[in-house]
Amino acid sequence: xxxxxxxVIARKEFRDVLRDRRTLIFMMLLPIVVMPLLMVxxxxxxxxxxxxxxxxxxxxxADGRTQATVRALRDSWYEHNATRLALLFGSVGLSAGGGVxxxxxxxxxxxxxxxxxxxxxxxxxxxxxxxAAAIKGLQELDEAQKRLLREARDVGGLVxxxxxxxxxxxxxEGSLAQGVEIPDELPAALADASLTLAxxxxxxxxxxxxxxxxxxxxxxxxxxxPFGTVVDGxxxxxxxxxEYSLLSRTSARSSVPVxxxxxxxxxxxxxxxxxxxxFVRGLSAFTLDLRLVQAELPSDFAEPLQLTPxxxxxxxxxxxxxxxxxxxxxLLAFCFFGALYxxxxxxxxxxxxxxxxxxxxxxxSRFEIAAGKFVVxxxxxxxxxxxxxxxxxxxxxxxxxxxxxMASFEVEFQPLALLLTASLxxxxxxxxxxxxLAVGVVARSFKEAQSYTVPLQFIxxxxxxxxxxxxxxxxxxxxxxxxxxxxxxxxxxxKGNYLWSFYxxxxxxxxxxxxxxxxxxxxxxxxxxxxxxx
Amino acid sequence: xxxSAVLVxxxxxxxxxxxxxGSSTDAVSDLSLTCHAGEVxxxxxxxxxxxxxxxxxxxxxxxxxxxxxxxAGFDVVTQATQxxxxxxxxxxxxxxxxxxxxxxxLRFFGRLHGMENDAISARIEELGGVxxxxxxxxxxxxxxxxxxxxxxxxxxxxxxxxxILILDEPTVGLDVLASRTIVEFVRDCRSRGKxxxxxxxxxxxxxxxxxxxxxxxLGKVQFDGTLAELRARAxxxxxxxxxxxLEQST
Numbered sequence: 001x002x003x004x005x006x007x008v009i010a011r012k013e014f015r016d017v018l019r020d021r022r023t024l025i026f027m028m029l030l031p032i033v034v035m036p037l038l039m040v041x042x043x044x045x046x047x048x049x050x051x052x053x054x055x056x057x058x059x060x061x062a063d064g065r066t067q068a069t070v071r072a073l074r075d076s077w078y079e080h081n082a083t084r085l086a087l088l089f090g091s092v093g094l095s096a097g098g099g100v101x102x103x104x105x106x107x108x109x110x111x112x113x114x115x116x117x118x119x120x121x122x123x124x125x126x127x128x129x130x131x132a133a134a135i136k137g138l139q140e141l142d143e144a145q146k147r148l149l150r151e152a153r154d155v156g157g158l159v160x161x162x163x164x165x166x167x168x169x170x171x172x173e174g175s176l177a178q179g180v181e182i183p184d185e186l187p188a189a190l191a192d193a194s195l196t197l198a199x200x201x202x203x204x205x206x207x208x209x210x211x212x213x214x215x216x217x218x219x220x221x222x223x224x225x226p227f228g229t230v231v232d233g234x235x236x237x238x239x240x241x242x243e244y245s246l247l248s249r250t251s252a253r254s255s256v257p258v259x260x261x262x263x264x265x266x267x268x269x270x271x272x273x274x275x276x277x278x279f280v281r282g283l284s285a286f287t288l289d290l291r292l293v294q295a296e297l298p299s300d301f302a303e304p305l306q307l308t309p310x311x312x313x314x315x316x317x318x319x320x321x322x323x324x325x326x327x328x329x330x331l332l333a334f335c336f337f338g339a340l341y342x343x344x345x346x347x348x349x350x351x352x353x354x355x356x357x358x359x360x361x362x363x364x365s366r367f368e369i370a371a372g373k374f375v376v377x378x379x380x381x382x383x384x385x386x387x388x389x390x391x392x393x394x395x396x397x398x399x400x401x402x403x404x405x406m407a408s409f410e411v412e413f414q415p416l417a418l419l420l421t422a423s424l425x426x427x428x429x430x431x432x433x434x435x436x437l438a439v440g441v442v443a444r445s446f447k448e449a450q451s452y453t454v455p456l457q458f459i460x461x462x463x464x465x466x467x468x469x470x471x472x473x474x475x476x477x478x479x480x481x482x483x484x485x486x487x488x489x490x491x492x493x494x495k496g497n498y499l500w501s502f503y504x505x506x507x508x509x510x511x512x513x514x515x516x517x518x519x520x521x522x523x524x525x526x527x528x529x530x531x532x533x534x
Numbered sequence: 535x536x537x538s539a540v541l542v543x544x545x546x547x548x549x550x551x552x553x554x555x556g557s558s559t560d561a562v563s564d565l566s567l568t569c570h571a572g573e574v575x576x577x578x579x580x581x582x583x584x585x586x587x588x589x590x591x592x593x594x595x596x597x598x599x600x601x602x603x604x605x606a607g608f609d610v611v612t613q614a615t616q617x618x619x620x621x622x623x624x625x626x627x628x629x630x631x632x633x634x635x636x637x638x639x640l641r642f643f644g645r646l647h648g649m650e651n652d653a654i655s656a657r658i659e660e661l662g663g664v665x666x667x668x669x670x671x672x673x674x675x676x677x678x679x680x681x682x683x684x685x686x687x688x689x690x691x692x693x694x695x696x697x698i699l700i701l702d703e704p705t706v707g708l709d710v711l712a713s714r715t716i717v718e719f720v721r722d723c724r725s726r727g728k729x730x731x732x733x734x735x736x737x738x739x740x741x742x743x744x745x746x747x748x749x750x751x752l753g754k755v756q757f758d759g760t761l762a763e764l765r766a767r768a769x770x771x772x773x774x775x776x777x778x779x780l781e782q783s784t
Contacts, residue, residue, distance in 0.1 A: 005646065008642070008645045008646060009646075012631075012634075012638075012642045015634065015638065016631055016633050016634060019633040019634075020633065353629050353631070353632060354626070354627050354628065354629030355628075355629045355630065355631050357595060357625075357627045357628050357629075358628040358629060358630070358690070360595050361593055361594075361595065361618055361621070361623045361628065362618060362643060362646040362647065363615045363616070363618040363619035363646065363647060363648070364615070364646055365615060528595070528596055528597060532590075532595070532596070
């Protein structure tokens, strides 16, 4: 083989291929620009959608008694915590004088402060003096205050973020969608088909029902402040101190069933359920605390066994595991796609343009022609892989991961791990290049070649997805399965696990496969029935 | 003419294409011809006669199923690389790289033929003058007209100054001026002692250029001789003579 002739052919192919827009797009534009933009864009879109969902007021159907009970529970919680809330909001420079009705506005303001804090961390916008003080106040909250803030959002802020609808106002008619059934265990108040219909038609997001004796049941717990004088006009119940006191002694239960009708296949309906669930959880924890105090029991009484996990995985290591899972696939997929267009362009593309025969007439061997073309495709695959990895890491570290996560992220990829990874990518890139050249030279046209590459992707790229499965371990038999072995091993290497015997078998089997691929491609290039197939 | 050196010699060439289910097609069945230095050898035949297959075998792109051929003394099967270094070949299947300029195409093929950079540059300038290509030498090939492309293609075949040129329908689709340039180039090659195998359907070109000609039909040479010999055998009108030979083909 005359290497200078191979170099002449490779140089010409580089020049030619680099003037092809499709190649440039797949080899450079896609990994450098499109992928990062897409990933950041999708992440931001999902985040903004989630934020928009959280900001929406949801409509919940509830009878007058249930509505009054929810308000009463919320008010009771507020009365108990008014002083602590004043201190909490004071620390972020807010006056808590708005009462329970003003709680939603105060929580919105806390959200603003947290937003400003995030912007400041990302160096997007520097806060003014007042905002800086508020951020500092938030940062200095102790654990109890943080829990109170959480409760304030879940319990105190619920009413401001929902709109109650009287079920009588709903006049839905028609039949339920196919496959939808009203569950048997629902209380009569929620069993009305019009409620399910209203949820499906998105007129409401959920329906809520609390039993009429809910407050009484909860009053068996030692709430130091009675539910006051909340009068429910619909039910006619007067929860004045005397009545509640009388009723409370007659209740035999200590738990209140909260029935919620919703449709988890509708995003906003699920959000409505989440809000109610948070409300119930927050209030439940709060009530339990009070009951324990009243019973003079320790605060951990209701938690006989306390799970205390100690996860040795640092945030950085967890991130590495996640990146290690996705990187092999991305790396090898872009390696393949980087090689795809140049390979088809220098084979099937040349057939289509009638330039392959021109080249066959030059005083060089067909092996040299194949080798020159191989060099170009191989380099394109490597360039695409390197560009992809670089842009992926930059995108993750500077565009997608939130700053607080990034703060704990240390790139611990060892040079040896990177070296071994590279030693695996090189033979795979060679294998991809030879397989794609083979497909390209067998095909009559570019279009035909493209259709052949689809099954090739299934065989050569899809198996690398296995590294994204969380439970896949580097079992020794996997080292003999092409592409799966590379993917699994790369994941382990990037986590810092050097599995030498697995590496040896993987490298050997990959090299053998690569040699086979190169042999087949070289043989095809010597066959006139293949080269001149048109 | 027969005193000149034999540059192309084919003996009993045959090419059989194997189809699916064991079927086979003889594109060329038993073809022999001899061409000399300083000679323009015309190759005529109807579509599907086996002309292109014959030329592809002579140029080493296809291997003969049977028979032998030698170009400039080299065997087309066992010494294919040497054959290609002595040969300039042009056909409808030899295109130009559309994303490269004519200068880049010529430079590339010059290097493949082992020419030095300076020699390539000088030759490009020379051929640029011969084919009046100077003004489009640095435009991309996909921006050139058919005539311009064909001039570049002929220049490619002549770049390394080969002893043998095989031109398969070089003037097809060209206007009068472009055709004339190519015809003049062929005459110039003959005067410089080159052997030119010229395949065409245009009888006017045959009568103006060819010293000898072969009519191929049914995969064999049905006539091989001078124009005068063809006229003597089948009549003065060249087209009529051609048809007569085809009708008498076996």
